[in-house]
Amino acid sequence: MEKSLKPPLEREVRPLSSGGGQARSGASAITGAGSIGCAGSKGLAVMVEALHKTYSTGGKEVQALRGVSLGIGKGEVFGLLGPNGAGKTTLVKILATLLRASGGRAEVGGYDVGREADKVRRIIGYAGQDSERSAYFRLTVRENLLYFAHALRDVPVSSARERIERISSSIGFEDRLDKHFISLSGGEKQLVVVMRAIIHEPEVCFLDEPSKSLDPLTARRVRDFLKSYAREKGMTICLTTHNMREAEEFCDRIGFINHGQLRFTGTPADFKRSVTVKEVLEISSPMLDGAVEERLRSIPGVSNSASSESTVRLYCDDASKVLNEVLAVLNDFGIKAHLSMIEPSLEDAFAVFVGNDAGG
Amino acid sequence: MARALKLFYMAVWRNFLVLTRYKANFLFEILTSLFIGGCMLILSAAFDTSMLGEMVGSTNYVAFMIFGISFQSWQGTALWSAADLFRGELSTGQIDYTFSCPFSRYWYIVSNIAAQAVQSTIFFVPMFCVGLWFTGETLTFPGLLLGLAATTISVAGLAQLGAIFAALVLKYRQVTAIFGFFNLAFQFLTGMFIPFQLLPAPLQALGFGLPITFGMDLLRHYVMGTRPLMVVEYEWIALFAQLVALSAAAKFFVSWLERNAKEEGLHYI
Numbered sequence A: 001m002e003k004s005l006k007p008p009l010e011r012e013v014r015p016l017s018s019g020g021g022q023a024r025s026g027a028s029a030i031t032g033a034g035s036i037g038c039a040g041s042k043g044l045a046v047m048v049e050a051l052h053k054t055y056s057t058g059g060k061e062v063q064a065l066r067g068v069s070l071g072i073g074k075g076e077v078f079g080l081l082g083p084n085g086a087g088k089t090t091l092v093k094i095l096a097t098l099l100r101a102s103g104g105r106a107e108v109g110g111y112d113v114g115r116e117a118d119k120v121r122r123i124i125g126y127a128g129q130d131s132e133r134s135a136y137f138r139l140t141v142r143e144n145l146l147y148f149a150h151a152l153r154d155v156p157v158s159s160a161r162e163r164i165e166r167i168s169s170s171i172g173f174e175d176r177l178d179k180h181f182i183s184l185s186g187g188e189k190q191l192v193v194v195m196r197a198i199i200h201e202p203e204v205c206f207l208d209e210p211s212k213s214l215d216p217l218t219a220r221r222v223r224d225f226l227k228s229y230a231r232e233k234g235m236t237i238c239l240t241t242h243n244m245r246e247a248e249e250f251c252d253r254i255g256f257i258n259h260g261q262l263r264f265t266g267t268p269a270d271f272k273r274s275v276t277v278k279e280v281l282e283i284s285s286p287m288l289d290g291a292v293e294e295r296l297r298s299i300p301g302v303s304n305s306a307s308s309e310s311t312v313r314l315y316c317d318d319a320s321k322v323l324n325e326v327l328a329v330l331n332d333f334g335i336k337a338h339l340s341m342i343e344p345s346l347e348d349a350f351a352v353f354v355g356n357d358a359g360g
Numbered sequence B: 001m002a003r004a005l006k007l008f009y010m011a012v013w014r015n016f017l018v019l020t021r022y023k024a025n026f027l028f029e030i031l032t033s034l035f036i037g038g039c040m041l042i043l044s045a046a047f048d049t050s051m052l053g054e055m056v057g058s059t060n061y062v063a064f065m066i067f068g069i070s071f072q073s074w075q076g077t078a079l080w081s082a083a084d085l086f087r088g089e090l091s092t093g094q095i096d097y098t099f100s101c102p103f104s105r106y107w108y109i110v111s112n113i114a115a116q117a118v119q120s121t122i123f124f125v126p127m128f129c130v131g132l133w134f135t136g137e138t139l140t141f142p143g144l145l146l147g148l149a150a151t152t153i154s155v156a157g158l159a160q161l162g163a164i165f166a167a168l169v170l171k172y173r174q175v176t177a178i179f180g181f182f183n184l185a186f187q188f189l190t191g192m193f194i195p196f197q198l199l200p201a202p203l204q205a206l207g208f209g210l211p212i213t214f215g216m217d218l219l220r221h222y223v224m225g226t227r228p229l230m231v232v233e234y235e236w237i238a239l240f241a242q243l244v245a246l247s248a249a250a251k252f253f254v255s256w257l258e259r260n261a262k263e264e265g266l267h268y269i
Helices: A088-095 A117-123 A141-152 A157-170 A186-198 A216-233 A244-250 A268-274 A290-297 A319-332 A346-358 B002-021 B023-046 B049-056 B061-092 B094-099 B105-134 B141-172 B176-189 B201-208 B211-224 B232-261
Strands: A038-041 A044-057 A060-073 A077-081 A103-108 A124-127 A204-208 A236-240 A253-258 A261-266 A279-284 A302-308 A311-316 A338-342
Touching (some): A060 A088, A060 A253, A077 A244, A088 A103, A124 A186, A141 A157, A141 B002, A244 A346, A253 A346, A268 A346, B141 B232
């Protein structure tokens, strides 16, 4: 692979501009220069500084990114979390030279994504969201990968063939190589897209929801492979995900983005700790509905709630203090439920973060 | 240039694999080409050959039409194959991957058009051969070579317009109406199916601006022995000048339209 990287950035990176969010208590690394680099500003594979992106749609301007600043170290696996429409994909597309930023600066491998786009493209891999149709249907997996690697990524044919064999056997996909792309399942197509993103051994790989269509076992296999591959090749991975398990198990650090602002960067463990919720009371009953959840959430001492099918989770500092009130509400509605205290998970931290942002 | 060559031969390889895997469609493409050639044989009796003789110096209406149709198939390839490629990539999302790769967008488009032209030639050959058979008296080997050279330069010029149309897809997503307008205009303004000399002067002026006009005129002149629209040397100069000017315009527009398209993002029609 062509190697002509400039020296790593050594500049001090300014804290977030006025568009950036306020630091939360217990999450001191959310904003400011301290959050830019995992090890100072040296050794950064990705550097983003006060990045803005505004879309014009139907005469209205929508701010997708509002002063995002971020640093991702070389060889790091970095996950971008956030609700739908938060700005994750916009950020990744700007870094992959697919979108133009409206303001601010971004560098990948020391190259400016706007002015040195072609140099950036030489060192990145990319797998977009919803791209499981994005290959030639009537070509086999092997032919597709060979075409993309050799024609579009300049990998010699012999190397491309060897890498196709090696990567596919690492993820147990070798028996699918000679099947037409169209005959694969959605998850298998997604695997091909991920393989395509790394076939040229990029220095930085951007993966937008890479495990979206994968079953849990395959997703784990792909994560394990990518992690060991990244370690072996020194590859930096920046991925977006809604899969909290993926973020927890796969990522060295995560960034939480909402309303176009980066609200947190740190390890998954830091993220959980940063949320001012200490306990989670989980209530399970098939009779739970929106009205019940509304009443439960209004109990003093409950900071937030999240619901899924037949389960409501209440986030609070001290569950024992709200327990009597909870039982009273359930009694009012005539609901028999199973109650349990659980450790806050990354998913809970995510829900609390999103809920707090929504509440201003 | 080596990169462009690689893009070209890999696109040829990819296209042929895809083409032969849609077997029924492949068969009917060939049948259509033969069918049109056959129909021309039957229809030849109905043409007013004396009018054609006065206009262009040849009464061979069948060959005149066949070369027009052959040219149209290459025109379609040159003008629209890259736009179709991008429309397909936009709808499947492949465009994002493609544009995250390091290569000249201009050469990517031109290489893909050239690869598609190789494919179109398969279907062009039967029709073209029927046309040649009808020109038995006037056909010479040097004439055939010069005619094909003029055709190639003309198609290369058209491919530059095709590159601009492809880049328009990036920005405007849906360009079928633009396709329809220009396709029709090009057919009538260039003497593809009716003698160019029949067109009113203002339309002829427009036609002289299009590379097909000179390419087709030179092909017919060298192969059929028709009277050229102007001195052949001037036609060759005009063809080359159009190729250079359109290449410069295409490079500029491809880069400009890509930059513009990236304000909103490439994916999704």
